[in-house]
Amino acid sequence: MIIDLEFSTSLLICLLPFLLIFFINLFNSKSTKIPKSYPIIGSYFSILANKHRRIQWTSDVIQTTTNLTFTLVRPFGFLQIFTANPSNVQYILKTHFHIYQKGHVFKSTMADFLGDGIFNVDGEIWKYQRQVASHEFNTKSLRKFVETVVDAELNERLIPFLAVAAAEKKVVDFQDILQRFAFDNICKIAFGYDPAYLLPSLPQAKFAVAFEEAVKLSSERFNAIFPFLWKIKRHFNFGTEKKFRIAVDEVRQFAKQLVKEKQRELNEKSSLDSVDLLSRFLSVGHTDEDFVTDIVISFILAGRDTTSAALTWFFWLISEHPVVESSILNEIKSKSESPVYNEVKEMIYTHASLCESMRFYPPVPIDTKTATEDNVLPDGTFVKKGTRVSYHPYAMGRTDKLWGKDWDEFKPERWLDKDEVTGNWNFVTKDMYTYPVFQAGPRICLGKEMAFLQMKRVVAGVLRRFKVVPVTEKGVEPVFISYLTAKMKGGFHVTIEERDH
Numbered sequence: 001m002i003i004d005l006e007f008s009t010s011l012l013i014c015l016l017p018f019l020l021i022f023f024i025n026l027f028n029s030k031s032t033k034i035p036k037s038y039p040i041i042g043s044y045f046s047i048l049a050n051k052h053r054r055i056q057w058t059s060d061v062i063q064t065t066t067n068l069t070f071t072l073v074r075p076f077g078f079l080q081i082f083t084a085n086p087s088n089v090q091y092i093l094k095t096h097f098h099i100y101q102k103g104h105v106f107k108s109t110m111a112d113f114l115g116d117g118i119f120n121v122d123g124e125i126w127k128y129q130r131q132v133a134s135h136e137f138n139t140k141s142l143r144k145f146v147e148t149v150v151d152a153e154l155n156e157r158l159i160p161f162l163a164v165a166a167a168e169k170k171v172v173d174f175q176d177i178l179q180r181f182a183f184d185n186i187c188k189i190a191f192g193y194d195p196a197y198l199l200p201s202l203p204q205a206k207f208a209v210a211f212e213e214a215v216k217l218s219s220e221r222f223n224a225i226f227p228f229l230w231k232i233k234r235h236f237n238f239g240t241e242k243k244f245r246i247a248v249d250e251v252r253q254f255a256k257q258l259v260k261e262k263q264r265e266l267n268e269k270s271s272l273d274s275v276d277l278l279s280r281f282l283s284v285g286h287t288d289e290d291f292v293t294d295i296v297i298s299f300i301l302a303g304r305d306t307t308s309a310a311l312t313w314f315f316w317l318i319s320e321h322p323v324v325e326s327s328i329l330n331e332i333k334s335k336s337e338s339p340v341y342n343e344v345k346e347m348i349y350t351h352a353s354l355c356e357s358m359r360f361y362p363p364v365p366i367d368t369k370t371a372t373e374d375n376v377l378p379d380g381t382f383v384k385k386g387t388r389v390s391y392h393p394y395a396m397g398r399t400d401k402l403w404g405k406d407w408d409e410f411k412p413e414r415w416l417d418k419d420e421v422t423g424n425w426n427f428v429t430k431d432m433y434t435y436p437v438f439q440a441g442p443r444i445c446l447g448k449e450m451a452f453l454q455m456k457r458v459v460a461g462v463l464r465r466f467k468v469v470p471v472t473e474k475g476v477e478p479v480f481i482s483y484l485t486a487k488m489k490g491g492f493h494v495t496i497e498e499r500d501h
Contacts, residue, residue, distance in 0.1 A: 034061055034070050042073035047225055054223065055365045055482050058082050059395035067379040068399065075226060080388045082366075084395040086402065087378040090433040092369055092389060094441035100389060103370020109221045113214050113248050115290060117298030129295055130442075136280050137446045143453075145275045149188045150454050153181055154461045157198045162466050164200065166496040171471055173491035174315060176202070178308040178458075183208050185454065186303035190296045191258050192276035210250035215301065217244040219483035255293045263287065299447075305485040306363040307451050311458055312492050313361035314354055315468045316478060321410050325463070328353055332460045344456045348425045352415035354455055355435075359403070360410070362437045363485050365394035393437050394480075402434050467497040 035046035050057035062068055062084045069083040083089065092100045101122040114120040118129040136142055158181050165172050180198035187195050187207075195205045217240055221230050233241035259278065266282050277299060281292050318325040328350050335343045368390040375383045383389060400407050403414070416425045432438075438445035445451070462468065471493045472478070479489035 033064060035072065037073035040076065042075045042077065044075050044225065047072075047074070051223070051225070052481075055394050055480065058366070058390075059084075059392060059398060062392060062395045063399065067381070068395070068401065069377070069379055069381050071381070078388075079384065080368075080390060081377075081381060081383060082390050082392055082395075083377070083379075083381070084392045084399055084402075085377075085379050086396070086431065086433040088381070089391045089396075089436055089440070091378050092391060093433070093436065093439065093443065096375065097442050099372050099375055100369035101372055103372070103386075103388070105227075105370060105388060106368065109227075110218060112244070113218055113251070114298055114301070115252075115294035117294035119298045119301065120294075130446075132281065132284075132286065133295065133299075133446055136277060137450075141275055142277075142280070143450070146189055146450050146453065147457075149185055150457050153184050153188075153198065154457060157181070157184070158458070159461055159465065161198065161200060162462065162496045163498075166466060166498045169495065171493050171495055174468060174494045175308070175312045175488050175492040178311050179305065180208075181458070182308040182454075183211075183304055186300050188276065189303070190277050190299050191255070192262070192274040192279055193258055206250065207254050210247045210254075211300070211304070213243065213247035214251055215305070215485075216483050217241075217247065222484075251297065252293065255297055256289060259289050259293055259296075263289075301484070302445075303447060303451075305487075307454050309361070309363040309486045310354065310358050310451075311455055312488055313486070314357040314455075314459070315462075315494075316470060316488070316492060317357050317360070317410055318353065319468060319470050320474065324353060324410065324412060327412075328459065329463055332464050335460065337464070344453060344460070347456050347460065348416065348427050349412060350456055350459055351427060351452065352412040352425070354452065354459070355415050355430075355437075356410060356412045358437045359397035359435065361480060361486055362393040362397065364437075365480075365482050365486055366390050366392050367436075367439065391436060393435075396434065396436070465499060467499055469495045469497055471495060 035043035037043050047054075058072070061070055062082055068085040069081065069088060072080045072082060074080060083092075102120065103122075107120055107122075110120045116125060118126060118133060121129070158177070161177065164170075177198065180202070183197045184195060187193050195208055197203065197205045197208045220240060221227070221244075224230050230241060233239045234245075237245065259282075262278055262282055266279075278292060278296050281295065286292055318328065331347055331349045335347065368388050371383045371385055371387050371389060374385050377383060377389075396402060398407060415428055415430070417428050418425055432440040432444070438448045438451075478492065481487050481489045
């Protein structure tokens with residue numbers, strides 16, 4: 001009897017790997033039905049099978065539902081609701097904003113990195129930071145400063161780099177180049193500090209590398225199937241959590257050093273010559289070191305990868321749609337070589353093309369809130385207190401119920417209306433709860449206008465002079481992945497060709 005029991009136990013242990021593979025294959029990535037849930041483990045096997053394509057998988061599941069909403073049962077009974085229903089999105093982000101907050105899970109996951117920065121707090125702390133930041137973002141002097149920074153980085157670094165790549169017929173990772181460009185820009189705007197990340201040698205700037213590591217490992221925390229595992233690793237300081245602590249310490253110490261230097265300069269001069277965000281916060285009396293460090297790191301996070309992600313997918317899409325690229329180029333040529341703000345603002349077709357690109361590939365494909373009380377969404381979905389509710393811009397951009405049967409066509413014209421008298425295009429704004437790429441409601445992105453300014457400057461500067469040619473086979477879609485923001489898996493490898501003027 002004992003021998004039989006030992007044999008059965010040994011057999012079970014031997015079979016476990018095969019049983020695991022069986023269940024993973026049973027819930028493979030092709031399945032788009034609402035995942036089956038089991039006691040204790042919930043939909044573990046479906047989650048595990050799709051962990052490398054969670055954005056696409058949850059989007060596919062949403063498309064099979066009648067109300068564009070489903071509830072995922074995580075291990076140990078934790079629930080997460082995913083929705084692409086505009087009524088739900090408006091309810092979460094605006095009309096019941098007070099109920100749907102960042103919540104404990106988000107804040108505890110990001111606290112080591114963001115502290116009490118604007119993207120990691122709720123309530124009065126958030127409201128105060130929002131008021132402070134909103135005032136600064138609405139000043140003409142900051143807009144002018146952003147223009148100056150972007151133009152300098154474009155003309156002194158990005159364009160010369162691409163000219164050399166074209167002359168030498170080199171293959172470059174354009175995603176990496178755009179990330180470096182954006183990182184230099186946002187550091188200058190936020191801190192008044194130039195990391196010089198986009199140089200011909202493509203240096204591994206310490207602050208930039210640490211920031212990238214911190215973002216990647218933060219994302220791994222969020223996507224962990226069993227969150228208690230990263231908490232154990234953090235407690236004992238080993239593995240990925242040890243790497244995370246080192247990266248975060250590097251970022252925060254560097255940021256605090258910059259704050260101290262600015263404070264010293266302010267004490268010596270009584271006013272600061274620079275107009276970066278840090279200087280502005282210090283100049284109006286916000287001298288608490290942790291406060292300004294947290295808020296500025298949050299803005300670097302917001303501005304670092306969002307514009308570069310949007311531009312990466314934009315350049316790939318127009319390479320697949322030469323008619324669109326030609327229309328954009330005609331619009332660019334109608335403007336001066338170094339277009340001023342008003343000219344960039346009037347690049348309507350380019351603006352529509354960027355919006356259409358972000359419909360397919362939003363820089364932030366999913367955003368999550370936590371319900372602070374029991375509630376019912378407009379589509380009838382019950383939300384228990386403490387449940388995480390995720391609205392899904394990636395899925396929303398791919399839904400025929402929202403965009404029509406031609407949703408899968410890259411068509412900037414869906415954002416435009418042609419004036420019958422003048423023949424000029426007019427931009428048609430979409431409902432922000434159908435297209436929440438820049439969030440919506442009280443937390444709507446403060447930097448939206450600056451993001452479009454930067455993106456259109458880059459598009460005009462690059463396409464006027466160069467053609468960006470992917471080295472991958474035409475028609476093969478790159479793999480969309482997401483950390484805290486979207487990326488193209490493996491980079492975006494291209495050759496650069498000078499245009500014949």
